[in-house]
Amino acid sequence: MTSLQLKDRIEGKAYESHGQSFYELNEKEQFNVVGNAIMEYLVPEWIESKRKFGKKKQAYYLSAEFLMGRALSNNLVNLGIEGEVKQTLEEMGVDYNALEDAEDDAGLGNGGLGRLAACFLDSGATLDYPLSGYGILYQYGIFKQNFVNGFQVEEADPWLEHDNPWLIKNSNDAVIVEFSDNDKVEAVPYDMPIVGYGGDTINTLRLWKAEAIHKFNFQAFDEGKYIDSVKAQNEAETISRILYPNDSTNEGKKLRLKQQYFFTSASLQDLMDNFKAEGHKSFDDFSKLHSIQLNDTHPALAIPELIRLLEKEGVDFERAFDITQKSMAYTNHTLLAEALEVWDKGLFTSVLPNLYPYIEEINARLVRELKEWQVDKDEWHNFLIIQGNSIHMAFMSIYATRAVNGVAAIHTDLLKTDVLKSWHDMFPDRILNKTNGITQRRWLLQSNPQLSGMITDLLGSKEWVTSLEQLKGLEPMQDDEAVLERFIDIKREKKQELSEYIQFHEEVDIDPDSIFDIQIKRLHEYKRQLMMAFYIADLYNRIKADPDEEWTKRTFIFGAKAAPGYYIAKAIIKYINELAGKVNTDPDVNGIIKVVFVENYGVSYAERLFPAADVSEQISLAGKEASGTGNMKFMLNGAVTVGTMDGANVEIVEEAGKENNYIFGMEVDEVVAKRGNYDPIAAMKRTEGLEQVVESLVDGTFNDNNTGMFQDLYNSLTAEDQYFILEDFESYRQAQDQIASDFKDQKAFYRKGFINMANAGKFSSDRTLEEYATEIWHVSKQQ
Ligand SMILES: *Cc1c(COP(=O)(O)O)cnc(C)c1O
Numbered sequence: 001m002t003s004l005q006l007k008d009r010i011e012g013k014a015y016e017s018h019g020q021s022f023y024e025l026n027e028k029e030q031f032n033v034v035g036n037a038i039m040e041y042l043v044p045e046w047i048e049s050k051r052k053f054g055k056k057k058q059a060y061y062l063s064a065e066f067l068m069g070r071a072l073s074n075n076l077v078n079l080g081i082e083g084e085v086k087q088t089l090e091e092m093g094v095d096y097n098a099l100e101d102a103e104d105d106a107g108l109g110n111g112g113l114g115r116l117a118a119c120f121l122d123s124g125a126t127l128d129y130p131l132s133g134y135g136i137l138y139q140y141g142i143f144k145q146n147f148v149n150g151f152q153v154e155e156a157d158p159w160l161e162h163d164n165p166w167l168i169k170n171s172n173d174a175v176i177v178e179f180s181d182n183d184k185v186e187a188v189p190y191d192m193p194i195v196g197y198g199g200d201t202i203n204t205l206r207l208w209k210a211e212a213i214h215k216f217n218f219q220a221f222d223e224g225k226y227i228d229s230v231k232a233q234n235e236a237e238t239i240s241r242i243l244y245p246n247d248s249t250n251e252g253k254k255l256r257l258k259q260q261y262f263f264t265s266a267s268l269q270d271l272m273d274n275f276k277a278e279g280h281k282s283f284d285d286f287s288k289l290h291s292i293q294l295n296d297t298h299p300a301l302a303i304p305e306l307i308r309l310l311e312k313e314g315v316d317f318e319r320a321f322d323i324t325q326k327s328m329a330y331t332n333h334t335l336l337a338e339a340l341e342v343w344d345k346g347l348f349t350s351v352l353p354n355l356y357p358y359i360e361e362i363n364a365r366l367v368r369e370l371k372e373w374q375v376d377k378d379e380w381h382n383f384l385i386i387q388g389n390s391i392h393m394a395f396m397s398i399y400a401t402r403a404v405n406g407v408a409a410i411h412t413d414l415l416k417t418d419v420l421k422s423w424h425d426m427f428p429d430r431i432l433n434k435t436n437g438i439t440q441r442r443w444l445l446q447s448n449p450q451l452s453g454m455i456t457d458l459l460g461s462k463e464w465v466t467s468l469e470q471l472k473g474l475e476p477m478q479d480d481e482a483v484l485e486r487f488i489d490i491k492r493e494k495k496q497e498l499s500e501y502i503q504f505h506e507e508v509d510i511d512p513d514s515i516f517d518i519q520i521k522r523l524h525e526y527k528r529q530l531m532m533a534f535y536i537a538d539l540y541n542r543i544k545a546d547p548d549e550e551w552t553k554r555t556f557i558f559g560a561k562a563a564p565g566y567y568i569a570k571a572i573i574k575y576i577n578e579l580a581g582k583v584n585t586d587p588d589v590n591g592i593i594k595v596v597f598v599e600n601y602g603v604s605y606a607e608r609l610f611p612a613a614d615v616s617e618q619i620s621l622a623g624k625e626a627s628g629t630g631n632m633k634f635m636l637n638g639a640v641t642v643g644t645m646d647g648a649n650v651e652i653v654e655e656a657g658k659e660n661n662y663i664f665g666m667e668v669d670e671v672v673a674k675r676g677n678y679d680p681i682a683a684m685k686r687t688e689g690l691e692q693v694v695e696s697l698v699d700g701t702f703n704d705n706n707t708g709m710f711q712d713l714y715n716s717l718t719a720e721d722q723y724f725i726l727e728d729f730e731s732y733r734q735a736q737d738q739i740a741s742d743f744k745d746q747k748a749f750y751r752k753g754f755i756n757m758a759n760a761g762k763f764s765s766d767r768t769l770e771e772y773a774t775e776i777w778h779v780s781k782q783q
Pocket residue numbers: 110111112115520521522601602603606627628629630631633
C-alpha cells in the first residue's frame with residue numbers, strides 16, 4: 001500500500017462514514033476510520049486464507065474468553081505495514097500514539113486463560129495453521145476498576161460504544177439456539193480477522209451476539225406498551241451482555257449456563273452447516289475434518305450438543321459419542337477445587353431440559369464401562385458425571401474427549417498423580433502436558449521496540465520473531481560489557497517511560513533508578529499479593545528503625561482486579577492502597593521505597609509494565625498456580641523472577657537457572673505435609689517483625705473506613721492462613737533482601753535478567769501451538 005493510496009483511502013472513508021473531513025474528526029473517530037482503511041486493505045488476504053484452507057482438517061478453539069487487548073498496532077506490525085502507515089499518518093498530522101490510545105481494549109476475558117486464547121490465535125495464524133476461535137461478543141467486557149478512598153469500585157466497560165472497525169457482522173451465518181421449546185434466541189456472528197505475522201495467513205475469531213428472533217413486537221407497540229414491544233430483544237441480548245468477572249471461581253448461575261450453551265451450540269451448528277453444505281456423505285468424516293479444543297470446561301456443553309446435533313441427522317448414540325470423542329480435546333486450567341464447574345441438576349434441567357437427557361446418556365455409558373472394567377463402587381465418585389444433584393463438567397470433559405491437557409509440567413503431574421489419578425490409571429495415554437506460552441509479537445516486538453531492536457542487532461536477524469529459540473544465541477554475550485550496558489540502558493528507558501505514565505495516570509512519583517518490583521495478575525489469595533505487601537510493611541518498619549543503613553531504592557508496583565464479589569480480595573486491595581499512602585507520604589522512607597497500585601490493570605497497561613520490570617513476582621503457594629503466563633512475559637523482557645516452585649516457574653528456572661532467579665518457600669510436598677498440623681500464630685511469632693506487621697492490620701495503623709475489612713483479613717490469617725503466608729514469609733524476605741543486596745552490583749544483577757531473556761525461547765506460544773497442532777489436533781500448515 002503506497003502512502004498516497006492510504007491517505008486517499010483514509011480521507012475517503014472519513015467522508016463515507018462520518019460525512020466529514022478526516023481532519024475534523026475526534027481521536028476515537030479517526031481511529032475508527034484508520035481501522036476501516038486497514039480492514040479494507042486486509043480483506044482480500046482474509047478471503048484468500050479461508051479459500052486456501054478449504055477442505056482440509058481445521059482446528060477450532062472454543063473459549064468463553066478472548067482477552068485480545070488492542071488490535072491496531074498488532075495488525076500493522078503483523079501485516080508489515082507499521083512503518084508506512086505511521087509515516088503516512090505523520091504526514092497527515094496525526095499523532096499515532098494518541099490514535100493508538102483511542103482504541104478501547106477488547107477486554108473479553110478475566111486474566112491468564114483469556115489471554116492464552118488470544119496468544120494462541122496469534123501463533124496459529126503466524127504458523128499458518130487453520131485455527132479459528134469461537135466465543136461470545138460480550139457487550140461489556142471486564143469491568144473498569146476505579147479506586148475510591150482506596151477501595152475498588154467497578155464501572156461497566158462499554159467497549160463497543162464507539163464503532164469497532166475490526167468486527168464484521170455476518171448475518172447470513174446466524175443460527176437459532178434453543179434453550180427449551182419456548183426459549184430460543186438468534187445467534188449472530190461477528191468476525192474479527194486474526195492477522196499472522198508476515199500477513200500470509202489471516203484466520204478468524206467468530207464471536208456470537210444474542211438477538212431476539214422477533215426483535216420488535218408491533219402489536220404491543222400499537223397498544224402503547226412501548227417497553228413490551230422491545231422486551232424480547234432486551235431479554236435475548238442479556239445473554240451476551242456481560243462477561244462474568246470471575247477468575248478461578250465457579251459462578252454457578254443460570255445466565256452463565258445460558259451463555260455457555262449459547263456459544264457452544266451456535267459454534268457447532270456453524271460447523272455442521274458448513275459440513276453439510278460441503279456435501280459430505282458420512283458423518284464419520286466430521287472428526288476427520290474438525291479438531292475442537294475446549295478451553296477449560298466453559299465450552300464443555302459442546303459434548304452433549306454435538307451428540308444431539310448428530311442424532312438429529314440420524315446418527316445413533318454410540319456412533320455420535322465416538323465422533324464427538326474423536327473430535328474434541330479438553331484443557332484443564334486449574335487445581336483449585338472452587339474453580340471446578342459443577343452444575344445443580346435442578347438449575348440445569350430448568351434451563352436446558354432438552355440437553356440434559358444427553359448428559360444422562362453419556363453418564364449411563366460411563367456406568368456401563370465402570371462395571372465392565374470392574375471398578376470398585378467406592379471409586380465411582382472419582383468418575384461419575386452425575387452424582388446426586390450435581391453435574392461434574394470436568395469428568396464429562398475427560399470422559400468424552402480424546403485428550404486432556406494440563407498447562408505446565410508440574411500441573412500435569414499433579415493432575416496425573418492427585419486430582420485426576422483415577423482417570424489417569426484408567427486411561428494412561430489421555431492426559432498430556434502442553435506448557436503454556438505467550439506471543440513474542442505482542443509481548444516483545446510490539447511492546448518493547450527498543451529491546452527488540454537490540455536483539456535483532458545482536459543476532460543479526462529478525463528470525464526470533466517467529467522462532468524464539470533463537471534468543472539462545474544471546475547467551476554467549478552475557479559477559480560482553482557493551483551488550484550489558486545497552487541492555488541496562490534500554491531497561492532504564494522503559495522504566496523512565498513507565499514512570500511518566502504512572503505519574504500521569506496514578507499521580508505517584510517514582511524513581512527509574514530504583515528496582516522496579518512488579519506483581520500484576522488477578523487478585524487472588526492463592527497468588528499472595530498480601531505476602532508482598534507484608535514484606536513492604538516489614539521493610540518500612542526496618543527502615544524507620546534504622547534510617548542510616550544503606551537501603552536499596554525500590555519501587556513496588558501492583559496491578560490487579562478483584563472479582564466484585566470477592567470480599568477478602570477487595571480487602572487486600574484496600575490494605576495495599578492504605579500501605580501505599582503511608583509509605584509514599586512518609587519523608588523518612590519515601591526517598592527509599594515507593595508503592596503504587598495501578599488502576600485498571602489490563603492488556604494495554606500490561607504492555608507498559610512488563611518491559612519496565614526488574615523483578616517479576618510469582619509467589620503463589622506451591623501447587624496452586626497451574627502455569628502462569630505473566631511470569632513468561634517478564635522473563636522475555638529480561639526480569640528476574642522471585643517465585644515459588646509452582647506452575648511454569650519450575651520450567652523457567654529449569655531453562656534459565658536457579659542461580660539467576662530467586663526461588664523460595666515450601667514446595668508442593670512440604671505444603672501437603674504442613675496442612676493439618678499448621679499453627680499460623682506460632683509461625684507469626686517465630687518470625688521476627690512479622691507479628692508487628694500482622695497486628696498493624698488491627699491496631700489503628702491503617703484505616704479501613706470502619707468497614708471491618710482489616711479485622712476480617714487479620715482473622716482469616718491468624719485463624720487459618722490457608723495459603724501459608726506466615727509460614728513462607730521468612731524465606732520470601734530472605735529472597736527479597738538478597739535481591740536488594742544483589743542490585744548494588746548492577747552489572748551482575750542485570751546479567752541475570754539478560755540470561756533469563758536469552759532462555760525464554762521455550763515460552764513462545766508458537767512452541768505451544770505447534771505441540772497442540774501436531775500432538776492433539778493433527779492439523780497441517782498451509783504454505
Ligand atoms: C498475562 C496476563 C495475565 C496472566 O497473568 P498471571 O500472572 O499468569 O496470572 C492476566 N492479565 C493480563 C492482562 C495479562 O496480560
